[in-house]
Amino acid sequence: MPLTELAPLLKKLSYSDKLLLLHFLIADLLKESGLTPLDVQDRDKVTSQGLHDSFEAAAVLAKALTEEKVATHGR
Template sequence: MPLTELLPFLRELSYSDKLLLLHFLGGELLKDSNLTPLDAQGKVASQGLHDSFEAAAVLAKALAEEKVATRG
């Protein structure tokens, strides 16, 4: 079915259905490009870095070491 035939139906979709369609099409484009969506890469992608206390501790330590190294 050509896109010109689909457009009228797509315009009638609800907001949430349009978002689902956008998500679906994005996934299809990633598959066609042999890329992996972020949400399919495992735990790190699903667990936001802003929620990682361990990552925050490592960053704080690195910043403290950098501060000591640059200011003596």
């Protein structure tokens, strides 16, 4: 079925059905491209690796914010 025929049908979907369709399409695209979305367990693994505790990243961000403040406010 061409997209021109689907578009009017898609517009009639409820908000929650549109979200479910979007989720389905994204998962299908990821599968076709060979990528795997993070599931809940994978997200837990990523956060447990200490990425949120990166002092180096915090220092880089602090420096960038300071430079932006100087550029914006002159101090």
